[in-house]
Amino acid sequence: MTAELQEPTTHRGILDWVNEVAELTQPDRIHWCTGSDEEWQELTASLVGSGTFTQLDPAKKPNSFHAASDPIDVARVEDRTYICSVDEKDCGPTNNWMDPEEMKTLMRGLYAGCMKGRTMYVIPFVMGHLEAESPMFGIEITDSAYVTASMRVMSRMGSHVLRRMEELDAAYVPCLHSVGMPLEEGQADVAWPCNDTKYIVQFPEERAIWSFGSGYGGNALLGKKCYALRIASVMARDEGWLAEHMLILKLTSPEGVVKFVTAAFPSACGKTNLAMLEPTIPGWKVETLGDDIAWMRIGEDGRLWAVNPEFGFFGVAPGTNEHTNPNAMKTINKGNSVFTNVALTDDGDIWWEGLEGMPDHATSWKGEDWTPDSDQPSSHPNSRYCTPIKQCDILAPEYDDPRGVPIDAILFGGRRKTTVPLVFEARDWTHGTFLGATLSSETTAAATGQVGVVRRDPMAMLPFIGYHAGDYFNHWITMGKENDAAKLPKIFYVNWFRRDDEGGFLWPGFGENSRVLKWIVERIDGQAAAKETPIGHVPADGSLDVDGLDMTPEALEAALAVDAEEWKAELPQIQEWFEKFGDNLPAVLWTELDGLRTRLGA
Numbered sequence: 004m005t006a007e008l009q010e011p012t013t014h015r016g017i018l019d020w021v022n023e024v025a026e027l028t029q030p031d032r033i034h035w036c037t038g039s040d041e042e043w044q045e046l047t048a049s050l051v052g053s054g055t056f057t058q059l060d061p062a063k064k065p066n067s068f069h070a071a072s073d074p075i076d077v078a079r080v081e082d083r084t085y086i087c088s089v090d091e092k093d094c095g096p097t098n099n100w101m102d103p104e105e106m107k108t109l110m111r112g113l114y115a116g117c118m119k120g121r122t123m124y125v126i127p128f129v130m131g132h133l134e135a136e137s138p139m140f141g142i143e144i145t146d147s148a149y150v151t152a153s154m155r156v157m158s159r160m161g162s163h164v165l166r167r168m169e170e171l172d173a174a175y176v177p178c179l180h181s182v183g184m185p186l187e188e189g190q191a192d193v194a195w196p197c198n199d200t201k202y203i204v205q206f207p208e209e210r211a212i213w214s215f216g217s218g219y220g221g222n223a224l225l226g227k228k229c230y231a232l233r234i235a236s237v238m239a240r241d242e243g244w245l246a247e248h249m250l251i252l253k254l255t256s257p258e259g260v261v262k263f264v265t266a267a268f269p270s271a272c273g274k275t276n277l278a279m280l281e282p283t284i285p286g287w288k289v290e291t292l293g294d295d296i297a298w299m300r301i302g303e304d305g306r307l308w309a310v311n312p313e314f315g316f317f318g319v320a321p322g323t324n325e326h327t328n329p330n331a332m333k334t335i336n337k338g339n340s341v342f343t344n345v346a347l348t349d350d351g352d353i354w355w356e357g358l359e360g361m362p363d364h365a366t367s368w369k370g371e372d373w374t375p376d377s378d379q380p381s382s383h384p385n386s387r388y389c390t391p392i393k394q395c396d397i398l399a400p401e402y403d404d405p406r407g408v409p410i411d412a413i414l415f416g417g418r419r420k421t422t423v424p425l426v427f428e429a430r431d432w433t434h435g436t437f438l439g440a441t442l443s444s445e446t447t448a449a450a451t452g453q454v455g456v457v458r459r460d461p462m463a464m465l466p467f468i469g470y471h472a473g474d475y476f477n478h479w480i481t482m483g484k485e486n487d488a489a490k491l492p493k494i495f496y497v498n499w500f501r502r503d504d505e506g507g508f509l510w511p512g513f514g515e516n517s518r519v520l521k522w523i524v525e526r527i528d529g530q531a532a533a534k535e536t537p538i539g540h541v542p543a544d545g546s547l548d549v550d551g552l553d554m555t556p557e558a559l560e561a562a563l564a565v566d567a568e569e570w571k572a573e574l575p576q577i578q579e580w581f582e583k584f585g586d587n588l589p590a591v592l593w594t595e596l597d598g599l600r601t602r603l604g605a
């Protein structure tokens with residue numbers, strides 16, 4: 004079957020590409036996605052029919068579905084992710100590389116006939132606003148109905164996007180995805196088709212994405228990490244903007260002063276929670292614009308303006324509850340959501356570790372009986388909810404503005420049990436770039452591999468920089484040099500995850516993080532006092548609002564402490580990290596390291 008028979012589009016380039024892929028992958032059917040409600044109903048009904056989805060009780064979660072993946076397909080696969088630049092040296096030491104032609108030959112072999120017995124879905128989508136000055140189009144071809152349904156939640160997609168692409172004869176990022184499990188005549192499907200062999204491949208020069216073998220969000224919803232971060236970071240370098248792994252929030256003070264903040268934390272380190280925070284301090288208000296990705300461009304006013312290219316939240320489920328993230332709970336309770344690898348309760352709802360109302364019995368994400376006495380968790384630590392951003396009660400109205408919002412502060416942060424204080428401020432943009440470039444965090448379940456190991460995760464972008472990380476640091480430095488520094492956001496570093504001697508969190512986190520946000524905006528406005536330390540400016544005694552906070556003065560001091568000996572131990576690690584980048588590392592970052600060393604008296 005060829006796509007041409009349906010005459011689905013007048014965009015020659017798209018039609019040719021779809022036909023070429025169909026010839027290679029041999030699907031039984033081609034479905035051009037419209038994004039309509041009827042299409043959603045058909046898709047979800049077929050997913051229920053194939054056993055991938057279980058419909059939840061509509062009285063509890065209307066129009067919502069539970070899915071459980073194959074246990075081998077639960078997270079991003081960084082060791083299977085490639086940046087296939089033409090020249091190996093453009094990929095840099097932090098990415099996997101293979102020659103693009105070699106990779107294509109290899110993957111064409113995998114794709115040959117890989118959609119037999121399946122439907123090939125063609126998803127026209129746009130990351131960011133369709134009304135943007137240059138809309139960022141994509142076409143995802145996938146043989147997964149689960150991916151198609153999820154893309155409808157996570158991106159602006161459908162006929163209206165395709166029509167616009169036709170009008171503009173627009174360029175687009177071709178995104179090819181297959182779960183890699185063809186069905187022979189009469190062969191029964193499984194609930195979660197995937198393949199032991201996985202490849203998540205970006206071709207930066209060509210601006211193309213080829214993904215094979217996984218159905219997991221970060222590997223398969225190609226508009227998200229693959230396009231909006233890896234490919235977009237390359238576009239951003241070439242065009243002088245920033246594509247970053249950042250939440251965007253709007254903060255309003257009791258006096259009505261508005262500030263916009265972005266924050267880069269590695270996966271499963273608190274972006275979604277901070278983006279939707281309910282402040283514990285009276286009179287302050289947080290609204291959200293995005294929880295994972297920010298595209299930032301210099302505006303005509305010289306300020307840095309951010310938009311969220313996504314259309315939904317793909318949030319970590321465990322730990323989400325009415326206390327930690329009431330706004331996420333309200334959002335998902337409205338329905339229209341997909342829950343993957345959480346537990347299914349006997350009354351047709353979902354449950355996960357940390358959620359209120361622990362059931363006496365449930366079906367675990369592995370499909371096994373689960374009770375509170377089970378020694379296995381009910382949900383995978385990287386289980387996710389996928390829910391429309393428009394359902395969020397605290398979505399800022401500016402979300403719909405294609406110009407975005409002017410950013411006042413950028414936060415970097417990670418999970419560190421020791422060393423890194425609750426909050427400190429960079430001295431300037433270059434120092435802030437140094438803090439981002441040396442960001443360190445314990446690994447989490449969001450990627451396969453060992454959990455809890457401290458690694459450098461620059462700007463929380465380690466798995467997402469689509470080119471040489473040294474050049475990426477240089478791009479950040481250049482953004483500071485070529486623009487008016489006074490108009491750029493101030494840079495801060497936070498750590499919600501420092502521990503006490505018993506291993507408990509020193510800082511209560513979640514809604515209480517509003518106290519840190521308050522200090523940050525007061526710093527920007529020159530109101531809050533700070534103490535200079537070798538690493539940057541920490542809150543001066545009494546400058547952090549701890550009114551009504553249930554925390555001992557000793558614990559607060561420990562959360563804010565800068566221990567010179569602990570920081571001296573970081574120096575050789577930073578040195579070794581920087582050495583990886585050779586001549587591509589901007590010299591000013593070496594100067595920053597020397598400065599830190601001198602200030603520490605090391």
Ligand code: GDP
Pocket residue numbers: 268269270271272273274275276277294318319321322323327499500508511512513516
């Ligand atoms: P994201 O993947 O960066 O969006 O991170 P999430 O906001 O989904 O949070 C990931 C995990 O970190 C969840 O289990 C949260 O409960 C936990 N978390 C988020 N914010 C905080 C915080 O302020 N303190 C502590 N202790 N945990 C947090």
Ligand code: PGA
Pocket residue numbers: 079221269270271272274275294295317318319449
């Ligand atoms: P996260 O998004 O940052 O919310 O965890 C998914 C990911 O990074 O894999």
Ligand code: MN
Pocket residue numbers: 248269270295
């Ligand atoms: Mn992320």
Ligand code: MN
Pocket residue numbers: 271274275294295317318319
């Ligand atoms: Mn998140």
